[in-house]
Amino acid sequence: MRILIVGAGVAGMTLAALLRRQGLDPTMVEKAPNLDHAGYMLGLWPLGYRVLHGLSLYDRFAAESIPGNHYEVRSDDGSLVHNWSMEPISRKFGPNLSCTRPQLVRLLREELGDLDLRYGTGVSSIEQGNSDVLVEFTDGSSGEFDLVVGADGIHSQVRALVFGEAPTYDTGWGGWVWWASLETLPKETFMEHWGAGRFVGAYPTHDGAGIFAGGPRGDGLEDPGPGRRDRIRAHFAGMGERVDAWLEALPDDDKSLFYWKLLDIRSEEWTKGRVVLLGDAAAAFLPTAGIGASMAMESAAVLADELSRTDQTTLPHALSLYVKRRRDRVERIQDDSRHLARAMFVKSGTLAHIRDLITKHYSLEQLAKSIAKAFDEPI
Numbered sequence: 174m175r176i177l178i179v180g181a182g183v184a185g186m187t188l189a190a191l192l193r194r195q196g197l198d199p200t201m202v203e204k205a206p207n208l209d210h211a212g213y214m215l216g217l218w219p220l221g222y223r224v225l226h227g228l229s230l231y232d233r234f235a236a237e238s239i240p241g242n243h244y245e246v247r248s249d250d251g252s253l254v255h256n257w258s259m260e261p262i263s264r265k266f267g268p269n270l271s272c273t274r275p276q277l278v279r280l281l282r283e284e285l286g287d288l289d290l291r292y293g294t295g296v297s298s299i300e301q302g303n304s305d306v307l308v309e310f311t312d313g314s315s316g317e318f319d320l321v322v323g324a325d326g327i328h329s330q331v332r333a334l335v336f337g338e339a340p341t342y343d344t345g346w347g348g349w350v351w352w353a354s355l356e357t358l359p360k361e362t363f364m365e366h367w368g369a370g371r372f373v374g375a376y377p378t379h380d381g382a383g384i385f386a387g388g389p390r391g392d393g394l395e396d397p398g399p400g401r402r403d404r405i406r407a408h409f410a411g412m413g414e415r416v417d418a419w420l421e422a423l424p425d426d427d428k429s430l431f432y433w434k435l436l437d438i439r440s441e442e443w444t445k446g447r448v449v450l451l452g453d454a455a456a457a458f459l460p461t462a463g464i465g466a467s468m469a470m471e472s473a474a475v476l477a478d479e480l481s482r483t484d485q486t487t488l489p490h491a492l493s494l495y496v497k498r499r500r501d502r503v504e505r506i507q508d509d510s511r512h513l514a515r516a517m518f519v520k521s522g523t524l525a526h527i528r529d530l531i532t533k534h535y536s537l538e539q540l541a542k543s544i545a546k547a548f549d550e551p552i
């Protein structure tokens with residue numbers, strides 16, 4: 174089967190590695206010039222990294238990542254709201270493992286050997302015939318394929334070309350991502366400060382603590398350039414000593430800094446003929462449950478499974494089965510991430526205070542209901 178995977182991110186790489194195991198030889202194109210872009214932190218739930226066992230990559234992944242054994246939430250002024258042990262989940266299903274996106278993507282890349290992966294290349298047109306798909310690439314070349322997989326992330330070009338605009342869920346918030354010393358975090362702890370009109374989270378990786386600091390867009394917090402560091406420091410002042418230490422590590426104004434709009438998308442269709450969407454391209458996630466990458470990997474495993482049971486002639490049917498197996502589960506968990514966002518991204522001080530009082534009495538399972546349920550469901 175001639176398969177084109179557009180996007181060498183978490184979903185595309187996982188799918189490519191699984192297809193190679195099946196003896197298939199997909200072509201991949203990646204818009205970025207290398208795999209080091211998007212160097213942010215990622216926490217993977219067992220839902221997602223279970224796939225790495227089948228690729229014999231799990232032990233190396235575990236060695237390169239840090240288990241999140243505690244999840245600690247603090248309030249606007251830095252006082253403790255709740256510290257949950259992740260042990261009940263870890264013991265039964267496996268720990269949440271924290272790494273960087275490039276670490277995971279590079280690990281998967283090593284599994285791909287001499288696979289045809291073209292960097293700096295996107296798609297400019299996609300045309301479906303009766304039994305194949307003609308694709309023109311941004312480098313001027315073209316190719317015919319039996320299947321095109323759009324694994325090109327939240328701003329998917331494949332989705333735009335074949336499926337049209339997808340509805341967006343926008344929290345109206347956004348935030349900056351940077352790195353601080355690992356020493357600024359308690360050992361093996363994911364720490365979040367749920368404030369009023371501000372949120373700061375820190376997540377451990379072997380490359381340091383990944384910091385995410387967010388607030389409502391439109392207040393000037395998102396403005397790049399001169400004054401950026403002072404503006405961010407002023408917005409997050411008074412949240413406690415740890416936040417102060419993270420703010421100390423903010424890069425200078427002229428250095429590049431990743432700004433992330435806190436919105437997601439949900440494509441109304443995942444497949445049309447011989448084109449299918451995978452990962453964030455089909456349903457992107459807010460960061461609140463730290464589960465977008467896990468869902469992308471799980472979806473890649475199901476798509477690979479369906480592709481192992483078909484050939485060119487019945488391919489569209491196999492794609493429809495993939496959607497049936499994935500869509501409800503992914504959208505339910507996406508809903509959970511949206512519910513969490515409503516609790517985490519609160520502007521009013523009064524609402525934040527009430528939220529903190531309620532959160533003190535919550536179990537981890539209550540906090541993210543469908544995610545906890547998803548651990549125990551077959552896919």
Ligand SMILES: Cc1cc2nc3c(=O)[nH]c(=O)nc-3n(C[C@H](O)[C@H](O)[C@H](O)COP(=O)(O)OP(=O)(O)OC[C@H]3O[C@@H](n4cnc5c(N)ncnc54)[C@H](O)[C@@H]3O)c2cc1C
Pocket residue numbers: 179180181182183184185202203204205213214215216217218274294295296324325326327328329330331350385433451452453454457458460462463464465466467468469
């Ligand atoms: C700051 C941040 C923190 C996050 N934290 C977590 C977390 O803790 N846990 C978690 O599970 N998830 C997290 N996520 C979400 C997670 O990164 C995504 O859900 C996951 O990467 C989705 O995988 P994907 O392959 O679908 O998309 P991506 O990993 O984004 O990969 C898409 C790839 O397609 C490429 N591409 C884009 N357009 C084109 C084109 N036209 N042609 C060719 N290539 C193209 C991109 O360059 C990219 O390499 C986080 C996201 C961000 C931004």
